[in-house]
Amino acid sequence: MSIPRGQVGRGSLAVALLCLATLATAAEIGQIKTSKGQVAIERESKTLAGGAGVRVQTSDIIKTGADGSVGITMDDDSLLSVGPNSVLSLDRYAFDPTTSKGRFDASLNKGTLAVISGRIAKQSPDAMTVRTPTAILGVRGTEFAVSADD
Amino acid sequence: MIEAALRPGRCGALAMACALLAACASSGTVVLLPEKDGKPAAVTVKQGDKEVVLDQPYAATKATAFGPRPYTSSAQEVQSQFGSALAAQPPRPVPYTLYFIEGKDEFTDESKKLLEQVLSEIRQHPVPDVLVVGHTDTVGNDQYNDALGQRRADAVRAVLIALGIPESDVRAISRGKRELAVPTADGVAEPRNRRVEIVVR
Secondary structure, three states, X not given: OHHHHHHHHHHHHHHHHHHHHHHHHXXXXXXXXXXXXXXXXXXXXXXXXXXXXOEEEOOOEEEEOOOXXXXXXXXXXXXXXXXXXOEEEEEEEEEOOOOOOEEEEEXXXXXXXXXXXXXXXXXXXXXXXXXXXXXXXXXXXXXXXXXXXX | OHHHHHHHHHHHHHHHHHHHHHHHHOOOEEEEOOOOOOOOOEEEEEEOOEEEEEOOOOEEEEEEOOEEEXXXXXXXXXXXXXXXXXXXXOOOOEEEXXXXXXXXXXXXXXXXXXXXXXXXXXXXOOOOOEEXXXXXXXXXXXXXXXXXXXXXXXXXXXXXXXXXXOHHHEEEEEEEOOOOOOOOOOOOOOHHHOEEEEEEO
């Protein structure tokens, strides 16, 4: 009796771990490729260091200090790079790699941002927006820079 | 009485000045940058109910209290305003295309040589992640080709892992017959469309 129960337990644990792994992968939408100076990620009221290699998730808020800058490659090949004293929020991200359909909304609340748009904007020109405190940018492609002065 | 009558006026003026200041203080700029390959590009900038379309290199707009004010920026101005952000830009994704010997899961000789180039490219990226994208020709429906493209991508992913690329850095996806290298009608066998793209990011 105890052996099958143990097997069931192990099986469920494996399934649970697999689910967690799948969820973790699904939530990751891009990766920090370059990072200089002070870079922090605010995620669910926690603050994480935004070093090179760290993967970002939807709803992450990326903050740079006076000496900070960071470059992120998103799943759809969008490239975002943020200058010093900036606050960038990854509000919404969905991307289907097979169809290239998706949605990307980001907000630059403060500072500077350079963008090279990727597959989402290429597939559907209304699918990517960048908000600043004063404006809403519709991204048809592909390279632009935007500032939100404090 | 006079004072009382004046006060609201002063407050109103003050409030207006504050609003103007706030609008100026939070003003932002948007600049369309020139494309590396000269392809057409555009960004729309909407402020309130006013919209500006930037569709020329260095076309720019600045938010003001009276709506977006278009102007033309320059390489120097972009450098001084956005230099740090631009310097932090990740490397552009580099795509390589590999072909198979027909009917086999073995690369052509040319593609074998290219694979060495792919490996050296991966080593050059500071934080590499590799996307392996399987493509098919137009024979068969989407469901069939999505699965076929995935099998091709999975096979190439396995090769890269065997060559020492960490598993967590390589992802395999399929685009099926959605992105043809050589446009054809549906149902056409075309070897140049049966390929796997390796994108080094």
